[in-house]
Amino acid sequence: MRVVIAAGGTAGHINPGLAIAKYIREKNKNSEILFIGTKEGLETKLVPREGFNIHYIDVRGLRRSLSLRNIATIKKVFDAKKECKNLFAQFKPDIVIGMGGYVSAPVILAAKALGIPRVLHEQNSIAGAAIKLLEKKCDIIFTSFEETTAQLKNKKAVIVCGNPVREEIIFKDKKQASEELKKGVKALTFSYGGSLGSKKLNDTIVEYLLSFDKTVDTYHIHATGKNDYVQICETVKVGGFTAKNDSFEVVDYVYDMATVMAAADLIICRSGAITLAELAATGKPSILIPSPNVTHNHQYHNAKVFADKGAAVLIREEELTAKTLAQAIKDILETEGKLEKMSENARKLAKLDSTQKMYDECVKLINGKRGK
Numbered sequence: 556m557r558v559v560i561a562a563g564g565t566a567g568h569i570n571p572g573l574a575i576a577k578y579i580r581e582k583n584k585n586s587e588i589l590f591i592g593t594k595e596g597l598e599t600k601l602v603p604r605e606g607f608n609i610h611y612i613d614v615r616g617l618r619r620s621l622s623l624r625n626i627a628t629i630k631k632v633f634d635a636k637k638e639c640k641n642l643f644a645q646f647k648p649d650i651v652i653g654m655g656g657y658v659s660a661p662v663i664l665a666a667k668a669l670g671i672p673r674v675l676h677e678q679n680s681i682a683g684a685a686i687k688l689l690e691k692k693c694d695i696i697f698t699s700f701e702e703t704t705a706q707l708k709n710k711k712a713v714i715v716c717g718n719p720v721r722e723e724i725i726f727k728d729k730k731q732a733s734e735e736l737k738k739g740v741k742a743l744t745f746s747y748g749g750s751l752g753s754k755k756l757n758d759t760i761v762e763y764l765l766s767f768d769k770t771v772d773t774y775h776i777h778a779t780g781k782n783d784y785v786q787i788c789e790t791v792k793v794g795g796f797t798a799k800n801d802s803f804e805v806v807d808y809v810y811d812m813a814t815v816m817a818a819a820d821l822i823i824c825r826s827g828a829i830t831l832a833e834l835a836a837t838g839k840p841s842i843l844i845p846s847p848n849v850t851h852n853h854q855y856h857n858a859k860v861f862a863d864k865g866a867a868v869l870i871r872e873e874e875l876t877a878k879t880l881a882q883a884i885k886d887i888l889e890t891e892g893k894l895e896k897m898s899e900n901a902r903k904l905a906k907l908d909s910t911q912k913m914y915d916e917c918v919k920l921i922n923g924k925r926g927k
Contacts, residue, residue: 556586556921559648559666562602563592563658566750567678567829569601572654574719575676576607578910581722589646591639591662597750604810612638614661632661639665649921650674653693659685667692672920676913678718678828681853682706694920697913699828716913717906718832723813725836725907732817738801741772742888745815746823749846750808752780753825755872756844757787760823762877764803765794771885775803776815820894821887823880826858834861835905840897841867842883844875866901 558579562572569592576588590609592598602609612635615628639662643651651666651673653659659675666673675693677686680700690696690709699718704710737743748756760777779787784807788798791805798805809815816822816837824830826843834841843861845854861867868883887893 556583556650556918557646557648558586558588558917559591559643559646559651559662560588560654561591561652561659561662562654562656563596563598564656566597566601567827568654568656568658569596569598570721570829571676571678571719572652573601573605573607574721574910575652575913577605577721578719578914582914587646589648591642592658596658600810610642612658612661614658632664635661636664636668640668643669643671650917652676652917653685653689654678655683655685657685660689663689663692672917674913674917674920676719677703679703679853680828680856681851683850695916697916699832699909714912714916716916717909718829719910719913720829720832720836720907721813722910724816724833727813727817727837729817732814735814736774736776736818738774740774742774742820743818744773744775744821744823744884744888745777745819746775747778747809748780749825749827750780752778752782752784753846754783755875756825757783759875759877759880761787761790761794761805763880764805765791765796766877766881771888773884773888776809776819777803777805778809779805779807781807821884823884826854826861828857831857831861831904832906832909835866835901836907838898838902838905840887840894840901842870842880842887843867844870844872847872861901861904864900864904866897866904 556579560572560576562569579586588607590602590607591612592609594611614631614635643665648671651662651671653663653675655677663673673693674695675686675689676697678699680702682703690707693712695714696712697714697716701715704713707713746760757779787805791798822839823842826845843858845858858869862869870879
């Protein structure tokens with residue numbers, strides 16, 4: 556198989572792309588996979604780390620408001636489409652997979668012009684602008700939620716498969732990871748606010764860490780994201796701690812998410828679709844703090860599903876303080892059997908065959924057997 560995967564911007568688009576890429580490589584040892592992204596996103600680091608080639612194009616997203624900048628943006632899309640057509644003429648892909656986001660637009664449009672089979676994947680319950688723009692150009696639209704189908708016009712092309720989760724996250728050995736990271740404490744707590752970070756979450760976590768409850772036998776790892784790391788380290792230093800000490804550790808980004816998630820007993824994070832898929836796949840209890848700055852408040856609705864099923868505790872951002880967070884952590888860790896029950900409930904929400912479903916349908920499409 557010769558496969559092109561368009562994935563860029565945030566880890567939410569890139570990691571499911573890496574999951575399907577690794578699965579293809581596992582099933583087809585001689586497969587050739589090429590990622591397409593931009594030089595501005597996390598793909599510049601995440602994709603090469605996993606041993607995949609990546610080609611960079613110059614493209615950016617449209618602004619939702621009227622802006623002269625959008626004229627230049629549209630020109631970039633058509634320039635990138637031409638570049639992709641030339642690239643495909645050399646690479647000769649059997650299929651093109653778009654993981655959503657603006658980087659998918661010129662890639663899918665180029666594949667359509669050349670008659671190359673093309674599919675899209677929507678991670679969130681609310682269909683993004685790229686999916687709505689490109690849905691009629693695609694043979695298959697993979698979605699993660701049943702609710703997404705009603706938002707799309709090309710319903711016959713929709714296949715609900717869930718979100719692909721990297722196999723190293725699903726199958727990472729918990730005992731080995733715990734021995735590596737838990738520092739001999741009773742529980743490891745882990746928090747993060749996405750690849751770029753969240754100022755509100757960062758500020759609250761740091762306030763919580765600087766007033767760390769030493770009566771709770773825990774070690775805490777917090778990933779700040781790229782934007783706030785230097786400032787957070789300064790705040791920690793002013794508070795009398797180093798970024799890594801006996802009680803907690805502050806890092807900018809966790810590259811080995813598989814190990815940290817496997818070792819963690821409780822995770823505090825946002826409630827994006829990929830994050831929730833990983834929490835379910837690993838059976839991790841969580842405290843979910845939905846971002847209020849997303850379309851149709853979909854992170855809140857995602858988190859509510861987990862909270863209603865007893866897999867998570869939901870704290871709205873406007874209710875989030877160091878005190879409410881500390882109390883939620885203490886209640887979960889010190890209530891007998893609560894961690895275990897939350898873990899069991901999280902696993903019930905997992906869709907572990909998402910990557911296989913995507914792969915099988917892509918193979919059918921390549922072989923001309925889909926729908927036969």
